[in-house]
Amino acid sequence: MVTFIVRRILSLLPVAFIVLVVTFSLIHLTPGNPAYTILGDQASPQAVHLLDVKMGLTRPLPQQFAAYIGQVARGNLGVSLLDGQSVLSLIITRLPVTLELAVLAVIVSLLIAIPTGIFAAYRPNTWVDNLSRLLALVGAAIPNFWLALLLVYIFAVGLHWLPSLGWVPLTQSVPGNLVHLVLPVIVLALPLAAVTSRVLRGELIEVMHLLYIQVARAKGISEWAVVMHHGVRNALVPVVTVVGLQVGALLGGVVITETIFSLPGMGQLVVNAIFDRDYPVLDGSVLFMAFVVLLANLCVDLVYAWLDPRIRYN
Amino acid sequence: MVEQQMSSEVIVVTDAQGHSRALRRFWKNKLGVMGLIIVVGFVLMALFAPGIAPFSPLATHFSHAFQPPSARHWLGTDELGRDVLSRIIYGARSSLVSGILIVAIGVGIGVPVGLVSGYYGGWIDDVIMRVVDAALAFPALVLALAIAWILGPSLIHAVWAIAAVTIPQFARITRGQVLSARTREYVEAARCLGASPWRIMLHHVLRNAATPILVVATLNIGSAILAVASLSFLGLGPPPPAPNWGAMLQDGSQYLNMAPWISLFPGLAIFLAVLGFSTLGDGLRDVLDPK
């Protein structure tokens, strides 16, 4: 087990390196120059050049990359070109927002997906099943930016029930914090719930055909008890997988959701860094996000291995 | 079932029978049929847009801007006085074309890569899979955003940006299919009979992988349409004034309080199109891969 974990972590290194190379080259090939963002309409060619030199952007790209790799290897993500703030501290201040948003979205999605998935599998190909499948498909097909506008229009502008945007830290006010997160969490949770409920249904139907379930049935245990006790427990394994694999999609959704609802999280950090050509912030936060996804995949593997002893660690 | 077949001819026969049975089963699948109807509806709309659309999608009438839905303009007019319905009808073209194109690129590049990776294994597989892992580890939308930013706003750039994150998905699925097929008896048999690796791959392996790939492709057209709409919503779609659902939604969002129809209807169109492809794909999966 330990060697398995170590090997999986080591196998992340080349992946992380590729991510780094791609991120760095993508971002530095983008037209535009952060000096223009900083100097704005006051940018004269001389001023831009001076600032470029000051920021170290006149060195050849491979040299910049080598310097950057060396820095990252030592755990230093650099500082923002715009205001000199450390990239790591920027990420750390943003992380709680995104983390809370993502965790709540996963919880809410499971609260929707598990009952609907079970009901659908319990009575496959009936109207209950069709309805829950349709809801799942609808959830996955709704454009999240459209849903966000729709919800804001109805619940914030129309009914004045919920705030349309903004963020209150948990430490400041718990109800205030939750009220601000209702709409963003719904927007993020819905597609996730749709996918999860689909997978749960499929797995449950398959599991229900397995021998030990037949045995349980034959023993005269009530159908519901069979589903809950034997079926669901086994079907949860793939659900864990799906949730883990959805972390990447979730982060993509976070970008849009945070933009629409003005939440000061990682998504906004990335989008603004793209706008400002703040290379270190962009490099650092994309790398960080990719790292989170890789980590999530690793966790999925481990949980999977733990839940399903048939998998061997080699 | 399939594992017991010894020669490709027999498989073809079963496949043909299986397909006709599958077709019959498909018509009983209500959601799948609903998806098919929606998809066909959008395709017809895109093909015959000039005949269906009541107005030109580009004609502006400043004095007719912001008109609510009426008998003349069923879905109202937008911020430049253009007919929203006509723009949605024409917008089906770019949405469908980009969705299909993205999946075509994804399949066209991803499947061969997955085949090679799965069949040869070893260091080739290692290298390809590390790259695929890396590509899948990026938040897809962020990667697409970055690519679209570098290339500048245009539909074809958005297509490449999203295709770039679709390719690894198909590579991974194909590889998985190859790995499971490689160990099967009929492939072993073909190898013993001296068939060349490419012949084995194309004839035996790919044929069996075709079903899951078809299902994933159909589902992916829907998500590709959604992804293009997201990029257009962020201003990275085709340049204005081309009618495009995501861009219409974004441009109208500044008037959400006063003229909600400008952004709500294009959103509905995106939703229906994505729903169509995903229910169709879902139906196909139920029929072809009854799991």
Add this chain to the structure above:
Amino acid sequence: MNKKQGLGMAAVLLTGSMLAGCGTSSAQSTVSSHSGAPVEASPVRGGTLNVGIDSDFVTLNPAMSSALIDRQAFINIFDPLLKLSPTMQVEPNLVTHWTVTNGGTTYTLFLRHGVKFQDGTPFNAQAVIYNWDWEMNPANASPRLSDLSLVTHLAAPNPYEIVVTLKAPYSAFLSVLTGRTGMISSPTAMKKWGSAYGLHPVGTGPFKFVQWIKNDHMILERNPLYWKKNQPYLNKIVYTPITNPVQEYNALVTGQVNVIDSVPYQDVNSLASNTSLRYAENPGLGYADMELNTQASPLNNVHNREAIDYAINRQALNQLLYFGHAVPAYTQFSPASWAYDPHIKVPYSDALARQQLAKAGNPKGFSFTLLGENDPATVQEMEAIQSELAKVGITMHIEPVDFTTLLTDAINGNYQADLLGWSGRPDPDQNSYAFDTTGGSFNDPRYSNSQVDSLLLKAREAASESVRKQYYDEAATIVLHQAPYIFLEYTPVIQAWSPSVHGFQVYPDGLMRFSKTWIK
């Protein structure tokens, strides 16, 4: 009004006390509705003001800032050397009086005594010179450098007197001191924080900086050391950036914020009938315009450029995009400026446009690409211009790009036309010289006309407003017809607040000054 200098006199002494109605002046040229807030009798101390702003700050270091939005923070954290009245007159502030000598090339500034920075260090001539030396050092790449480019020497004969020597007369110099160049940072804080000073600004203004979490909020707190003893009234100001204008307005309606820095044009009319909100509408200093690259085909042809001038129906654009709240623009000088002249304009005429196209040798029209920022409002504006030009056969392609790319391309001349706009400054020189003269630092169109060069130089060096206005009129007429810029609309400043906010006034520069604001 603003007769500060007498040309030909050896020395003109002009002290602050000579300016009519300084300090407490509430002279208004504002077109305001039921906001015209008569100065309330008894301000209440305390409370927090929540302010919605249309984008986040970029840097809080006035020496490194170029973003318009930063000035919203600066006006309350820093106190400019000179201040602007609601009618954009220059008034004494930290500089209590000044003299202009040697034909307008020597400015002697006398500083207020007893002023302290928010960190307790004294504000004096050394501090001002430290700031300006830093900004004039090319290695610091400060955007303020161009404001100070004429300065040849700075001296402090005593701690409260600064002698500024200029290369040439510069009539806009006092106006410059009302902006970021006149906002002085504590040298102690600048040295302490170095390149991170933009996150820890220390000025002399009514509010001191507390916290800034990017894209979330910035907090200012009452400055107990502020030199005006009874001000400010508020305890705290919280700025929240809300980039979507509709959402910003919604935030005011739902009470999440108390004041917003701009109101979506389509909502202004409904504001007038809304008794639960207050608002004011002022002509602004800025304008929306297209820049045409005079060095690149096909817009290197003056007739092609002028055809665009005639082909655009500015009145229709005003109705469509600004819901009638803007004013059609033909020059760089807005109705809020003394240099504004409503007689300088061109008619909207398809026939005249076609005539110019024929003169240019392409009677059927031509095609070019317009770059503009990638946001819904700009895209709509570009589409509207596109459809106007199409009527005379001019095909305009639209290329939305992000702001950094737009600036990069505009400054490098890597474009045919762009839509940039200008926020405007109080002195007409600041709105024209760098834009129109050959090689000027804002001259993105790469326009060059010796007559315009000499007129604007004369206007810069002349001392009397009426003489300067004649030069500006002449130059503006030439620029209008040669069309390196297509001026579209003068944009108004519209701000709204909840009725609990008192003592707030809307200025043409759009900056929200909160030193006299209180909340109840």
